[in-house]
Amino acid sequence: MVNGELIFFGTSAIGLPILKELNRNFNLKLIVTQPDNYGGRNRQLIVPPVKQFAVENRLPCIQPPDLCEPELELAMRRIEPAIAVAVSYGQFIPSALYSLPRYRTINVHFSLLPVYRGAAPVQRALENGETRSGITVFEISGRMDAGPVWAQEEIAIRPDDTTASYQLRLGERAAPFLLHTLKQIFSGKIRKHPQDDSLATLAPAVKKSEGRVDWRLPAQRLYDRLRAFTPWPGLFFSLEKRQIKILNARVSGKEHHGQTGQILALDSQGLLVGCGLKTVLEITNIQPDGKKAMSPWQFSLGNRFPELLS
Template identity: 40%
Template sequence: MALRVAFFGTPAFAVPTLKRLVHSHHAVVGVISQPDRARGRGQQVSDAPVKALATSRGLPILQPERLTRELFEAAFTALRADIGVVAAYGKILPDWLLATPRLGLINVHASLLPRHRGASPVHRALIGGDAETGITIMRVVKALDAGPMLSQVRLLIGADDTTTLVEAELAARGADLLLATLDEIEHERATETPQDDTLVTYAPKLTKVEGQVDWQRPAREVHNLVRGLWPWPHAYAFLADTRFILHRSRLSPRSADAAAGTILVASATAGLHVACGAGAIEILDLQLAGKRVMSARDAMSGPLLKAGARFVTP
């Protein structure tokens, strides 16, 4: 029998899962998304990706400011959902809500739990240099991302993969895994595996201050920071008093025979190479505050990015 599904999600990561649900034999009886917010440089209020999709498909949309019983219980109960599916909704769900659908709620989480519980699992996987990540479908419980696991799928992380690339692949795989898991639940074949609490790590929300490059770190760690913090909040570095946002990098074959942060090479033909605590990186794309993103080779026409100059180490 088809399940009546209440879907909780907000950003682009959740869109493939909602699309798969809409095209499945299950019934999406309501979409719960975060309230509209000002977005982008112009701070214009616009629909989040999940709301935009739900609107285009004529799905009922709920956007509660708070998930209190007083404000939301009547509307949620009226959906008569058999199960709730959560994919990057962005809010902690209260106990009363978890107890409302007869089959509870399940979550599409972008890590191999119990590793990287929390809000930023993909970013933390890349920053930490993980060789693989994945999707875990688990039961939603009161504790953060601590529920028993229903299914997992793994994904290898390439040495130069960015958060955007990995998230897109995980979103697609998560949609497939969610539908397969729902079918198992529907036919009462689902099995649950408790998480091993001795293996738990956390992936807290990102902050802008984390983006400042410590050039004393090995080149691989600096490169991981750049790709893990793209497209937000970005890695950045100071040269004199000028802040450079680093958009794209790669490991450099150059020998780092200078102090950490020193520009080893700066030429239109050889590129922009910077010494790290061990090894060096090549900066490929960067940006001055308030300016457009440009290739490092184009940026070197200015007065700052010259061989021998040194980025500040915090």
Template identity: 35%
Template sequence: MRIVFAGTPEFAVPPLAALVRSHHEIIGVLTQPDRPAGRGRNLSMSAVKEFALENSLPLAQPQTLRTTEGRAALETWRPDVLVVVAYGLILPPEALAIPKHGCLNIHASLLPRWRGAAPVQRAILEGDDETGVTIMQMDAGLDTGPILLQRALPIGDTDDSVSVLDKLAALGAPALLEVLSSIDSGSVLARAQPSEGATYAKKIEKSEARIDWKRSASKIDRQIRAFRPWPIAETTHRGEQVRVHRARVVGDAAITPHPPGSILGLKDDLLLVACGEAVLGIAELQRAGRRSMTAREFANGLRSTEESFE
């Protein structure tokens, strides 16, 4: 089939690579315009653009698909199928109507749970035991289209957003090819999403990264894992910002006699911190403007035995 691919971040690259290796013809790639990034705010191309250029794929970067001008490349290509993976731009009805067999989306959750922008982060925050990928037929709603295929993935106790997204990208690529084969053969089966169990994964705000030590250690642990690589969970120590990169729950769920945020010492290379419930062991953290450091390195810089995170 003649396919146009629309995607932007690293998560979208494995499915695109799988399509390139397949017998399907990739007639075009849509990705977001280059954006300022880093401290220098220099223009940076998306991961999908890098891959498209490396593989000599036709490329377009419209600012929007809401206008006739923005849809010009898609109109010219006239694909059999448009595959959308974390593209980041809204597809209006005019765009959805262009491909012969419609638009397919790889969504990083088991729909209807976690429709929206941040399904992986919300799944980890809520303590979900599993997530997965859904290949769906796109409609005018927000992740509400018919389900064509789903593949489940367990979320481990040490998984963070980076590891889960990597696994889901690898899971989604063969699932996409399976759906395309069923469309090719005319055997594709679609089922409407159930109304029960629908939840919305709203966009992550930077303010959510602030650690509240009065919460349980398990909730803070999930917060740290959900917010890697952005916005990264943070606290303060002596008024200075400290980012927490890696940690785990230590001990049982007993309420400690120490005030939440109290630094209890170092054990097994973990910086122990009292929480509202149980204890969190921090393995890696970072002071503002400095390199990441181990718990032992941080502990060596403490001035007294009675210190705490605010």
């Protein structure tokens, strides 16, 4: 057990591996999470996963509707925390709170800051065809993902990684990496350093509309978008007012001289579609709206593909 009181801010299941490590290794004095809310088709009460963990482990947990409430600041001052950790809390933490702990409040971000600041660092890295990204432990400041950096670890992006697979690897590594970083902070073995704002890039949240295929883009760009937008929102196109989701595809080595969106070939191996810069995308698995996954060839047995996809 590491000496020093710690406060955790978090809401979603993404933060659970980190929360579990903190609970095992630190004196966890308080968990702050979002209020329960009603959602889903049946408007059922949804309890944050972080709160569920707190209840199951009999840890003190509060759910303030507004972080500017003076009661929360008073509670934190009584604890006199050495540090606070925020992971996927879902709301901006005011300076009166994040600056209160002795080592202030740190966050875990899934990019090598200052690149890909924002809500979708993994998606944007894959969309841009990056071969490397990683984890940054940094101090929260008044600007989004712009605070001083404590530590970083590079993690390679594999050619077939999707957002789902890469986030899983990042999540598995984030907890032990944060634990190691916290121990180094407390022992004085590392120092934080400011980010170079001139190198900063943004990673805005993904919109559902971005999943619609633009056949004018090169095949590699579409393949990278498929990886980036898996599992959500996916990559899809329309066929007679029906949405067709692309589940698997690859960049063909072939070249075409037709129109973008033109179907070049269809057989049991896949569907070849002409894309921008004379490149070709080979689609091997699709899911029509409301149906199970199938190959384009299976779909064509009961449906007709047009010569040109829109």
